[in-house]
Amino acid sequence: MAKTPWAPGAPALAAAARAVEAVVFKGMSADAALAASAGCADRAPVQAITLGTLRWYLRLAPALESLLARPSGVPEAVRALLAVGAHQVEYSRNVPEITVHAAVDAARILGNARATGLTNAVLRKFVAGRPALLSRVDEDLAARTAHPPWLAQRICAAWCAAGVKVLEANNAHPPMTLRVDLSRSSRGGYVSLLAASSIDALEIQWSISAVTLTHPVAIGALPGFSEGTVSVQDAGAQIAASLLDARAGMRVLDACAAPGGKTGHLLELAGERIDLTALDADADRLGLVEQNLRRLRRTARLAVGDARDPSSFWDGRPFERILVDAPCSSTGVIRRHPDIKLLRRAADIPALAATQLAMLRSATTMLARGGRLVYATCSVLPEENEQVVAQLLAAEPGMASVAMPDTAALAPGALGRAVGVQLLPGAEAGTDGFYYACLEKTTAGS
Ligand SMILES: C[S@@+](CC[C@H](N)C(=O)[O-])C[C@H]1O[C@@H](n2cnc3c(N)ncnc32)[C@H](O)[C@@H]1O
Structure with a gap:
């Protein structure tokens, strides 16, 4: 493999920071922002890091801002990178010190060499102080569940106790659910086809056509996908x-x-x-x-x-x-x-x-x-x-x-x-x- 001048993982953090910046500061959709990394070898980790950071952005950003003297004076790309780094520290199994090291290199990749010191200092403080930093943030329900206040308030007003469950469920990783075309295959027959491809799946009892995979797979791995036997669709949409x-x-x-x-x-x-x-x-x-x-x-x-x-x-x-x-x-x-x-x-x-x-x-x-x-x-x-x-x-x-x-x-x-x-x-x-x-x-x- 070609040796790069960067710490391992730094290019993926930089690409994720670019995508997060485009969504948070430029109002672009994540799909459009991620299109830039569509062809690169790191596509899957970049997508996972980007979506994870966006999922938790509104919880991580206030914690990070409390570590910055003047958040608005920090370039948007660097603020996005800090969120990406903090997400990796809080929500991945990576060693925090290795993440900080990679984030410092990612600042250089982003053309913000002058921000390497700040990136290093802020992320180190985040690593050391995150239980206290995040517990302060978590006192507010909207921030704890990483929702904008207006939306958390409306969901809770509409659904009372179930509203908190909605806010929490919004941060869960969604299941991959399929719709079997029953005119071409019985649902049980299709689940057997999946099993033959070593894909574990469950029939959703209250639906006639929905099958949920135990672990998501690439659509190309689904038997009969290109022939139209099966489609990806949430059971509620069915x-x-x-x-x-x-x-x-x-x-x-x-x-x-x-x-x-x-x-x-x-x-x-x-x-x-x-x-x-x-x-x-x-x-x-x-x-x-x-x-x-x-x-x-x-x-x-x-x-x-x-x-x-x-x-x-x-x-x-x-x-x-x-x-x-x-x-x-x-x-x-x-x-x-x-x-x-x-x-x-x-x-x-x-x-x-x-x-x-x-x-x-x-x-x-x-x-x-x-x-x-x-x-x-x-x-x-x-x-x-x-x-x-x-x-x-x-x-x-x-x-x-x-x-x-x-x-x-x-x-x-x-x-x-x-x-x-x-x-x-x-x-x-x-x-x-x-x-x-x-x-x-x-x-x-x-
Ligand atoms: C929720 S999506 C539909 C999803 C689709 N029914 C499915 O199951 O795949 C809403 C769609 O409405 C379309 N749309 C928005 N405004 C519209 C309009 N005035 N007339 C017709 N379609 C419109 C959007 O382009 C979008 O594709």
Whole structure:
């Protein structure tokens, strides 16, 4: 192996610091920030260090700031590097002194040679004083669970004692869960195929198609993945297609389709016998739907358009089924996307709720009489969920809420709401957070 002038691990720390800086200080998503390291040999450790640091950033940053005379005077890349180093010290099994040594070299790699002394001094103080430093930080629930105060406050206000469990579950490592295409393989048969590849997996009892792996693997290692026998999808997300209950001959709209997880599931459940339009406002993301369907050997009509404006894509013929899996705060999937805690702002929520309501109102105009509309989000905030549906029902007398399956059967620990059902991270089912409501058009009006 070629010898580098740097301490082992320093290039990975530097790459992770660049990605953390891009998310925390420039507002980039972690996926976009990590794209820069996509081709490098250290890609897996860089990704793990970056996501781990982002997961715990809001706990580590206050501890580090208490060690800096003037945090705002420290270059952003160095502040990101300090967080990366502190994350390695607190959350990895690496020897702390070796991490500090590597972080000092990482400062040089980042072009901040003048910050090597500060990096060394701050991280050494962190190593020596972290029990006291962190216990001070941990007196505050939001900081202890590394959430922005506004979000911790809203989650606790919405879910009381379960709110703390949500905050804690948001920092857990998510399971890798699969959806088996039951038209191609029985679930038990697929679990046997996994076992033959030495991949341990469990069937999730309350779901008909979900399988959770004991340890995540690369998708390329999954038998039948490239042929579409199986897809990666949280068990909570697998509820959407069965709630929609699309049957042979129906015209179906998947109004926010990309990247196509639920589009594929709808087609697997109903075969090619439904006439499915997969709509998305983002043409690039719609390309992901196309790729997904190609892998699954399924087809749908793909359309670029705005779900709030039927004239942008609709031919005027009503749909018997519409799924609105709306853009949302994604506060239910923080364990998979810890950058959400750093990117989302309180002010985003009313804007998202307005978009969600506009999408639902537009969907009602395209829905056939007696037709079903399923509203889904991966948010845990009532402002984006039941409150949006309540506003729709108040504004559209022709729409009514449909009885949903018993919550325990839907997913253990799911919470029945005044309208719809909420799944929370940390609940018995072990899923991400989702909200679902089933609505029906009762009259020819609107
Ligand atoms: C939560 S994601 C959908 C996930 C998808 N249903 C799945 O299961 O893979 C929301 C999607 O809504 C799309 N979107 C945002 N605004 C939209 C609009 N006005 N009309 C249609 N799609 C929109 C986004 O591009 C994004 O792909």
